[in-house]
Structure formats: C-alpha cells, structure tokens
Amino acid sequence: MPPRIRNRHGLNMPTLGLGTWPMTGDTCTRAVLQALELGYRHIDTAAGYANEDAVGQALADSPVPREDIHVTSKVWWDRLEPQAMRQSLDDSLRALRSDYLDLFMIHWPGNQGSLAGDDLRRSIDTLVAARDSGKARAIGVANFPLALLREVVEQRAAPLAAIQVEYHLLLDQQALLDYARAHDMALIAYTPLGRGRMLEEPVIRDIAARHQALPSQVALSWLLEQDAVAAIPKAASLANQQSNLDALRLRLDEQDRARIAALPKHLRLVSPDFAPRWD
Helix, strand or coil, rough: CCCEECCCCCCCCCEEEEEECCHHHHHHHHHHHHHHHHCCCCEEEHHHCCCCCHHHHHHHHHCCCCHCCEEEECCCCCCCCCCHHHHHHHHHHHHHHCCCCCCCEECCCCCCCCHHHHHHHHHHHHHHHHHCCCCCCCEEEEEECCHHHHHHHHHHHCCCCEEEEECCCCCCCCHHHHHHHHCCCCCEECCCCCCHHHCCCCCHHHHHHCCCCCHHHHHHHHCCCCCEEEEEECCCHHHHHHHHHHHCCCCCCHHHHHHCCCCCCCCCCCCCCCCCCCC
C-alpha cells in the first residue's frame, strides 16, 4: 500500500493515486473498480472531466468502504461564483454518490488567471465554507502560480491542504514545492509520466535498465520519494495500474538522482488557452 501524506489541514491521502482524465463511461468505471481491487485508495476526478458519475458507479460497486478511499474532485473555472461553486460541489457529490469529498479543489484560477480581488476572496471563502460544512474534509487549489497561491495562503488565510499541478522529472516545480512544504501542504503531481515522454528519454531508459525496472517506474519513484509529493498517473489497464504500484518498491540512488537533476526541466505539456501566466 502507498504511504500517506497527512497534514494539519485535514489531509490524509495515499501518495499514489489513480488519475481518471480522460476516461469516461464504462471504461472509467472498470478502471476505477480494477484499481480499488489492486489496492489503490486514492481516486482523482473533476467536474470538468465529465466522469464523476462513472467514478461514483465504481465507488458504489466496490466492496471497499467509502471511508477507506480518498476521493478528490474539482470545480471548473467558469463556476467560481459562490452560488455556482456550491452547486458544482453538490452536483459532484450527487454524481459520486457520496456525502463528502476528501479533497475539494478549484481546478483553474479563472480564465487566464483572472481570479483576483473580490472574486478571489468570494471563491476562497466559498471553498473554506465547504470545508467548514463537512462536505469537504480538506480543500486545495490546482494550477495556481506561486504568486496567486501565496496570496490565497498569506492574505486570505485559507487552510489549503494541497496544490495540484503538472509535475514530472522534465518540469521544475521546486519553488512551488518549497512553498507547499513550508505551509504544510501536499503537492499532487498530474501528468507525472509526461504523457509518455518519460518513456522515451534515454537517461531514464538507462536508469530503468540498471534497476531492471520500467522508465515509468523511474519517473514515479523519483516523484514519490520526495517529501509531501503525491502522483496521480492515469492508467486504464491492469498491467499499467500494477506497474505504477510496483514503482513504490523501486529505490533510486544518488547517481540516478544526479543524472535526473541534470536533465532539462522546462517541458510543460498542459497549458490550455485559459491557463494562467506560469511562473
């Protein structure tokens, strides 16, 4: 079983989870059920993925008790006005067939990072109210640049438990990670395998061969050995889900880490038109 990240903001989350985007329908339900059977206890979804109902079906069909499963969902950037945000949360809970989320997040900070001023205050106040109501056991944000994250934590005093961002061994997120650790927050890495780019990197392939492992396992091991870091690779097949779990047993050495540190760190793969200005 993956180790867990616990913090004072209510988080109690396995470090390795199952990412569900872009799976939908029966494919998503089967993948989540299969993952739960293998031992996964961390499932990541979002209103914007159009698969919460499929995840909810898996949660309902699984013999694993709901209280043993960490479920994250997120509100989309066009529903950050308080009433719309509350409705989005209720819609997510209904689709997931659950009375609460383990982690409720703002998915993107508005259109091109437009969430600011009074709009930011109202959205963050609504996020905190979700936690206070018990509908969310912990709260967080995704895709917030460091300056905006700093404003939410330091000026709005929001008890954020986690930030979710693209993070892999070809994209540097050290500044965000340092800030998250300093404020007792987890950093959840999405796209941790770089949409397959990790599998093609010669250095990673060489490290994998030395350990008789897969390149994907090297990429996950590098992330998961870091304090306060979790990863949510998407995996539909039994083989890939098991392979990702097996990455927890891989131990990189100092030579491996040095070679990874020397790789370029500017490969950003997720930057839609509505993304903020990145750090």
